[in-house]
Amino acid sequence: MESGKYRVLALLPILASLILLYFNIFPQDYRSGCSLLPHRHYWIASKRIVTPNAIISGAVEVKGGKIKSVVEGDEWRTNAWSHQIIDYGEAVVMPGLIDVHAHLDDPGKTEWEGFPSGTRAAAAGGITTLIDMPLNSVPSTVSEETLKLKTKAAQGRIFVDVGFWGGLVPENAFNVTALERLLDAGALGLKSFMCPSGINDFPMTNSRHIKEGLSVLAKYKRPLLVHAEIQQKAEGDLEMVGNPRSYSTYLKTRPASWEEAAIRELLAVMKDTRAGGPAEGAHLHIVHLSDARSSLELIKEAKSSGDSITVETCPHYLAFSAEEIPDGDTRFKCAPPIRDADNKEKLWEALLDGDIDMLSSDHSPSAPELKLFGEGDFLRAWGGISSLQFVLPVTWSYGRQHGISLNQLVSWWSEKPAKLAGQDLKGAIASGNHADIVVWEPEIEFELNDNHPVYLKHPNISAYMRSKLGGKVLSTFVRGNLVYQEGKHAPAACGVQILAR
Ligand SMILES: NC(=O)NC(NC(N)=O)C(=O)[O-]
Ligand SMILES: [Zn+2]
Numbered sequence: 432m433e434s435g436k437y438r439v440l441a442l443l444p445i446l447a448s449l450i451l452l453y454f455n456i457f458p459q460d461y462r463s464g465c466s467l468l469p470h471r472h473y474w475i476a477s478k479r480i481v482t483p484n485a486i487i488s489g490a491v492e493v494k495g496g497k498i499k500s501v502v503e504g505d506e507w508r509t510n511a512w513s514h515q516i517i518d519y520g521e522a523v524v525m526p527g528l529i530d531v532h533a534h535l536d537d538p539g540k541t542e543w544e545g546f547p548s549g550t551r552a553a554a555a556g557g558i559t560t561l562i563d564m565p566l567n568s569v570p571s572t573v574s575e576e577t578l579k580l581k582t583k584a585a586q587g588r589i590f591v592d593v594g595f596w597g598g599l600v601p602e603n604a605f606n607v608t609a610l611e612r613l614l615d616a617g618a619l620g621l622k623s624f625m626c627p628s629g630i631n632d633f634p635m636t637n638s639r640h641i642k643e644g645l646s647v648l649a650k651y652k653r654p655l656l657v658h659a660e661i662q663q664k665a666e667g668d669l670e671m672v673g674n675p676r677s678y679s680t681y682l683k684t685r686p687a688s689w690e691e692a693a694i695r696e697l698l699a700v701m702k703d704t705r706a707g708g709p710a711e712g713a714h715l716h717i718v719h720l721s722d723a724r725s726s727l728e729l730i731k732e733a734k735s736s737g738d739s740i741t742v743e744t745c746p747h748y749l750a751f752s753a754e755e756i757p758d759g760d761t762r763f764k765c766a767p768p769i770r771d772a773d774n775k776e777k778l779w780e781a782l783l784d785g786d787i788d789m790l791s792s793d794h795s796p797s798a799p800e801l802k803l804f805g806e807g808d809f810l811r812a813w814g815g816i817s818s819l820q821f822v823l824p825v826t827w828s829y830g831r832q833h834g835i836s837l838n839q840l841v842s843w844w845s846e847k848p849a850k851l852a853g854q855d856l857k858g859a860i861a862s863g864n865h866a867d868i869v870v871w872e873p874e875i876e877f878e879l880n881d882n883h884p885v886y887l888k889h890p891n892i893s894a895y896m897r898s899k900l901g902g903k904v905l906s907t908f909v910r911g912n913l914v915y916q917e918g919k920h921a922p923a924a925c926g927v928q929i930l931a932r
């Protein structure tokens with residue numbers, strides 16, 4: 432009897448170590464479905480790892496959701512168990528993309544997109560963080576209360592990390608307390624429109640509102656993002672300009688002078704952001720620049736005078752040109768519009784020269800009915816390009832014709848966006864950072880046809896469908912969780928909400 436009891440007792444340490452081994456091999460995130468990978472501590476090996484200094488052959492050591500070390504060569508293999516190594520061979524390992532401009536339309540407009548489909552599409556496209564725009568959801572994110580509705584809607588429904596911009600609108604612009612409450616609640620910065628946004632509870636601001644917004648943002652050291660177009664003509668004239676099925680008609684209704692006028696108007700407030708200026712600490716970011724001529728020149732001048740400003744453009748301005756948009760194909764409608772082929776080349780030049788700082792998707796879907804495919808009326812169809820899942824292969828496919836490097840890709844899609852959104856632990860493969868990583872094959876070509884898994888709610892409104900692209904995403908890691916691998920998502924939505932503090 433006694434000896435039997437002792438035998439059981441003697442087994443206890445073995446049992447305990449088996450339990451420990453189980454928890455170690457199958458950590459919480461794997462058991463709860465956050466990750467497709469059953470390890471807490473593992474190594475991602477590749478011959479092409481894009482680090483801030485160089486492209487190396489070696490491994491990224493991931494532990495507890497962070498990058499523990501980045502090592503060149505092969506020596507690290509002696510410290511790693513073979514089952515903890517994922518060897519990607521020649522595939523490119525680089526920081527996950529950070530999309531600072533996406534409209535996920537949740538809560539209230541989930542029939543347009545929503546957090547679950549939007550963030551699954553992001554994961555499949557190698558985007559590990561996205562910052563949601565304050566408009567197109569219902570209500571718009573313009574107060575502490577409406578930001579709380581956002582965070583509630585995102586709870587347990589996001590597959591990548593998501594942060595939120597708040598809206599600067601006439602209603603809150605002169606109300607310092609209201610803006611402070613929105614920023615205290617975690618908005619990463621503010622966004623405003625200088626033309627009608629098309630959304631009733633998101634009216635446009637003028638430069639006085641923007642000046643006020645910047646002075647509040649200065650204290651928080653957070654940015655103001657501006658949709659920089661100012662309407663130059665009365666709406667009434669627009670119907671007179673020609674065949675509404677022709678893209679050139681739409682283009683005439685929103686000439687480059689709209690962008691130029693807005694940026695000219697902003698020059699004075701930009702000055703406030705200079706060292707010693709009244710809004711020192713604030714930063715102004717121009718979203719989706721399309722005009723690569725006068726507007727870009729003004730931005731370059733402001734930058735060289737020491738204004739704290741940056742500018743983004745989007746893949747659709749770099750991939751498409753007005754001349755090739757088919758009649759009636761309203762998938763291509765966006766604001767500001769896609770301009771001529773020569774403008775597109777100039778945008779590439781500006782990007783390569785560093786005059787355009789970064790890229791964003793401006794993924795702005797809607798219900799397909801609003802695109803009026805039957806009529807193909809560019810003037811009446813709802814605008815917005817749908818692209819979230821495709822931005823990496825699109826940038827790469829068109830960029831390689833311009834000789835872009837992997838380091839430039841990382842700068843435009845990860846490093847600079849991380850900085851804009853104030854995310855110090857993201858945007859680079861470096862020890863201590865979040866293990867937000869995309870693994871992809873630049874050499875693989877594919878066609879975006881019906882066999883290609885697309886996770887966007889409405890693939891048919893995307894202008895990229897049917898195109899041939901290069902650069903296939905193999906795996907996406909968010910904070911060490913393998914959230915996507917070749918057509919498969921982790922079952923649970925374990926993305927983290929990013930709130931500024
Ligand atoms: N209401 C919108 O989603 N607007 C967006 N629409 C575009 N870009 O066509 C935008 O960012 O301006
Ligand atoms: Zn916009």
Ligand SMILES: [Zn+2]
Pocket residue numbers: 532534564793794795
């Ligand atoms: Zn937008």
